[in-house]
Amino acid sequence: xxxxxxxxxxxxxxxxxxxxxxxxxxxxxxxxxxxxxxxxxxxxxxxxxxxxxxxxxxxxxxxxxxxxxxxxxxxxxxxxxxxxxxxxxxxxxxxxxxxxxxxxxxxxxxxxxxxxxxxxxxxxxxxxxxxxxxxxxxxxxxxxxxxxxxxxxxxxxxxxxxxxxxxxxxxxxxxxxxxxxxxxxxxxxxxxxxxxxxxxxxxxxxxxxxxxxxxxxxxxxxxxxxxxxxxxxxxxxxxxxxxxxxxxxxxxxxxxxxxxxxxxxxxxxxxxxxxxxxxxxxxxxxxxxxxxxxxxxxxxxxxxxxxxxxxxxxxxxxxxxxxxxxxxxxxxxxx
Amino acid sequence: xxxxxxxxxxxxxxxxxxxxxxxxxxxxxxxxxxxxxxxxxxxxxxxxxxxxxxxxxxxxxxxxxxxxxxxxxxxxxxxxxxxxxxxxxxxxxxxxxxxxxxxxxxxxxxxxxxxxxxxxxxxxxxxxxxxxxxxxxxxxxxxxxxxxxxxxxxxxxxxxxxxxxxxxxxxxxxxxxxxxxxxxxxxxxxxxxxxxxxxxxxxxxxxxxxxxxxxxxxxxxxxxxxxxxxxxxxxxxxxxxxxxxxxxxxxxxxxxxxxxxxxxxxxxxxxxxxxxxxxxxxxxxxxxxxxxxxxxxxxxxxxxxxxxxxxxxxxxxxxxxx
Numbered sequence: 001x002x003x004x005x006x007x008x009x010x011x012x013x014x015x016x017x018x019x020x021x022x023x024x025x026x027x028x029x030x031x032x033x034x035x036x037x038x039x040x041x042x043x044x045x046x047x048x049x050x051x052x053x054x055x056x057x058x059x060x061x062x063x064x065x066x067x068x069x070x071x072x073x074x075x076x077x078x079x080x081x082x083x084x085x086x087x088x089x090x091x092x093x094x095x096x097x098x099x100x101x102x103x104x105x106x107x108x109x110x111x112x113x114x115x116x117x118x119x120x121x122x123x124x125x126x127x128x129x130x131x132x133x134x135x136x137x138x139x140x141x142x143x144x145x146x147x148x149x150x151x152x153x154x155x156x157x158x159x160x161x162x163x164x165x166x167x168x169x170x171x172x173x174x175x176x177x178x179x180x181x182x183x184x185x186x187x188x189x190x191x192x193x194x195x196x197x198x199x200x201x202x203x204x205x206x207x208x209x210x211x212x213x214x215x216x217x218x219x220x221x222x223x224x225x226x227x228x229x230x231x232x233x234x235x236x237x238x239x240x241x242x243x244x245x246x247x248x249x250x251x252x253x254x255x256x257x258x259x260x261x262x263x264x265x266x267x268x269x270x271x272x273x274x275x276x277x278x279x280x281x282x283x284x285x286x287x288x289x290x291x292x293x294x295x296x297x298x299x300x301x302x303x304x305x306x307x308x309x310x311x312x313x314x315x316x317x318x319x320x321x322x323x324x325x326x327x328x329x330x331x332x333x334x335x
Numbered sequence: 336x337x338x339x340x341x342x343x344x345x346x347x348x349x350x351x352x353x354x355x356x357x358x359x360x361x362x363x364x365x366x367x368x369x370x371x372x373x374x375x376x377x378x379x380x381x382x383x384x385x386x387x388x389x390x391x392x393x394x395x396x397x398x399x400x401x402x403x404x405x406x407x408x409x410x411x412x413x414x415x416x417x418x419x420x421x422x423x424x425x426x427x428x429x430x431x432x433x434x435x436x437x438x439x440x441x442x443x444x445x446x447x448x449x450x451x452x453x454x455x456x457x458x459x460x461x462x463x464x465x466x467x468x469x470x471x472x473x474x475x476x477x478x479x480x481x482x483x484x485x486x487x488x489x490x491x492x493x494x495x496x497x498x499x500x501x502x503x504x505x506x507x508x509x510x511x512x513x514x515x516x517x518x519x520x521x522x523x524x525x526x527x528x529x530x531x532x533x534x535x536x537x538x539x540x541x542x543x544x545x546x547x548x549x550x551x552x553x554x555x556x557x558x559x560x561x562x563x564x565x566x567x568x569x570x571x572x573x574x575x576x577x578x579x580x581x582x583x584x585x586x587x588x589x590x591x592x593x594x595x596x597x598x599x600x601x602x603x604x605x606x607x608x609x610x611x612x613x614x615x616x617x618x619x620x621x622x623x624x625x626x627x628x629x630x631x632x633x634x635x636x637x638x639x640x641x642x643x644x645x646x647x648x649x650x651x652x653x654x655x656x657x
Binding site: 162197201220261264 | 376377489491492519520521522523524525527528546547548549550552553572573576577586587588590591592593594595596598600601602603604605607
C-alpha cells in the first residue's frame, strides 16, 4: 500500500472564547472545536466528511490546509510534518493544496475580472513565467472547467456569470496551480439541482485527469454516498464513525450515523422507512459532557435503559467487523 | 370541491431590462386538507405564483390575467381591505428565510402576539398571551420560552416560531416557501414531521414550495413542476415520481441521488433556463430537452391529460397518444 497523501494524528483545535470580562488569574473559556482526530487520506481518494453545523467539519479542513494552527497533534502532507510550518515553506506548500468554497457569490472578488482572478495565484507562486505563458494557462484552466470560449469569459466579471458558471470559475482558480489535494466545502449546496450534477461531474473528471485527492465536506449524506470512496462522520469535534461509503451508509454502526441515514429524504414517494428523529440540536462545544458526547441525544442509550458506562467513559474509535470500518460507541451494532 | 383553484394565472414584472413574463398560464388546484408541492429551479416562478394567492407580490409585479378562486371567491377581484381580512385569518405564509428576519430586540412571544393583534385588533391581552403559549406548545417549544429573544434560539427553533406565527389566526391554507432550506438534515426532518402532523391535526391545507424533489415526495399528496414560468407537469406524487411524463421532470428526477437505488451517477441538465423578457416561441424547455421534436421550437405544447389527475405539457405525449 502506498503512503497516504494526508495523515492527521491526534489533532486538537481549541479557540479561546472572545468577549466577557477576563479577570486576572482566570483563564478564558476554551472551545474544543476538534479533539483527538486521527485519519488518513489516500492518494486519488474522495473522502467525504459529514455532520451537522458546528460539528467541526470546516475547522478540520482549515487546520489541514494550515489556515489555522492546531493546538496539539500532527498533520503530515506527503509524509512531511507540516503542523508548524511557517513563512516561505508554508507558502510553497499552499500551491499543493487548494480549497473550493460553498458560495461562489461570495468567494470571487467582484472587482476582479475572471482573467485577473485566475492570474493572481500564478503571479504569486510563479513570478518568473512570462505573460504569454500565464495567458495560456488561464485559458487552459477555464476550458478544462467547461467555460467556453475562454477568451471571452475571461474578460467578464463575476456578476456577469450565473451561479454554476461562477462555481466553475472557482474550480478553475483552485486547479490552476495544479494542486494534489483539494478541499471542497459544500461546493454545490448553493446551486440549482440541474446544475449540481454537472459541477460534480467536472470535479470527478478532474480527479481522473490529474489524480487529485479530495476532502469533500457536506451535510448531505446522499451526496456523500454518491461521490465519495469513504465517509467520516463527525459529532461535536470527534470522529464517531469512519469507513467505506457502502459500510457507513448501509451498515451504519453508530446510533448517530443510523439516525442521520434514516432521515435522508428520498425522491420516491410512499416508502415506509423507520425514521430515527433526534431531538434538539448539537450541544455547544463550550461544555462538552464527560463520557460519550452523544449521550444526551442518544436513542439507543435510552433503549438500553441508560447504561452507566456511557456516562462515565468516553468511547474510543475502534474497528468493528472489518479493519477499515471504525466506530466510537460502547454498544456499536449494525441495523 | 377544491379549496383553491388557480385558472390561467399570468404575472409580469417590470424591470429595467424590459417586462419579465414570470408566470404564464398556470392552472392548478388544491383540495382542502391536502398538501400540494411546487418544485422547479430558481426563477421558474414558483414563489411568484404562490405569493399571488394572498396578493403579496412586490410592487413592480402585475397580475395581468387569470383567476384565483379561494372558497369559490375570486381573490383577484377583492379590494385591498378585504384582502387584509383574508391574509393570516384564512391564508398565511411562512416566508423563505424569514426565521432570520425575526426582530432581534423583541421577545418571541411579543412577536407572535403582534401577528394576532394586527389581524384581530379587538382581542384581549389575556387571550393573546394564552394563545401564544398554546401556539408555542403546538410547535414544540416550551411556553416558558416566550420571553426569550431570537438570538437565544437555534435555526430550527426560529423556524418553529415562524410556523407558530403562521398558525396564529387559525388559517385554512398555509403557504410554506422553502421551509427547510438551509437547515441541518436532522432539523429538516423535525420540521417536516411537525408540518405534516400539524396539517393532520388541524385539518390544514398547505402549499409547500421547494427545490428539493425528495422533500416533496415525502410530504405532499400532489405536486406540480414549473419551468420558466410555465407549469409543465402536475399530478399525484406517485404518478409524478414513478411515471414522470414531461422530459424536464424526468431529467430533474435523475439529478437526485437515491441511496436505496443502484448507484448511477447523477445526470445534470446542460444549459440554462431561457430569458423571460423574450421567452422562446415554442416550448420553453426546447433548448435543454433531450427528446425534442421539430415542432417544439415553434409551437407551444398544450397541456394533456396523461392519466386522470395527471397533466403534462409536451408535444411528445400527443405524438405517442395518437
